[in-house]
Amino acid sequence: MKLKLNNRDPVYLQIVRYFKEQISIGELDPGEEIPSRRELANMLKVNPNTAQRAYKEMEEQGLIYTERNHPSRITTDKQILGKVREELILDAVDTFVTSVSPINVPVEELLELVRDKYTTSSVKEDTHD
């Protein structure tokens, strides 16, 4: 489990986002058992109260579920799982659009650039920060 935390976003939301990413790329499967709160806190070097809060948030969003006296698992709800990927993509596109729109680039030119950049950047994936 590798997650580089930044200091300005709430840690629990960074954890939730990390789980969403892992779900959307298939690293975490539907119904898969996830680490306990304590284990997660230890793996990510975060405060156990924060790990607890991240799990509570994911439970509220229906991303994970916990049966009494059992470890938590990723949901098997296809609708929720489908939304996760969509949400991540839309979020990223929104951010991109917001930052690029003041420059008034014709959309065709933009799409061309995106296509170019995207194919070269997926080759050197490890530059992701």
Place this chain on the structure above:
Amino acid sequence: MIEVKAVEKKYGRKKILKGVSFTANKGEITCLIGINGVGKTTILNAIMALTPIDKGQILIDGEPIKEKSFEKITFIPDAIAMVPNMTIEEAMTFMNDFYTSWNQGRATELLEFFRLNKSDKISSLSKGNTAKVNLLLGLALDVDYVLMDEPFSGIDIFSREEIANVFTSHLIENRGVIITTHEIGDIEHLIDKVVLLDDGIVTKAFNAEEARENEGKSVIDVMREVYQNEKLLKTR
């Protein structure tokens, strides 16, 4: 809960604490931050009744500290307070004789956690390992509150990481911790509450995650802000 209420303390004519108030909850890590000389260690000493205070009050779970309290709260000073000639094992026996709250099972676990050798003499240990033994002797007590004075200072990065790992383990779980530091970097994501001290007063106390959530600020951002405001006020 540990409540520090309007505590004042003078050393001779020098006022070190000028009315310090804050609280530290059980199950949370509270970090006292301030540059050297602002009174961090004095506050810990005052909580442990190691130094008398001139004004104010300190309560532990609603009661002033008494002899019985030392089975409930422990202080890990910045330098080990053990006879250097003792081996780690002898030091553990010493603690066991002294405290009913000593938990040998947990001590053994900590020995493994820190990869220490119990037959080693304390005086023969490196600085990092001495700091780990110091922590071990404090954390192996079954107490509700742990005060730690600068557990990271002057220690190499890997030992610092190992010590930081303790904070996310069950060795700390459910206890109330007060830790002092002048460098927040190592533990920014580990702490619940931050109490900023400057010149004998609390300039700001806040929850680290709330600062990130509500203001998009890191602990250091908030510190910088407070520090700059202070400077402005002083030059006026």
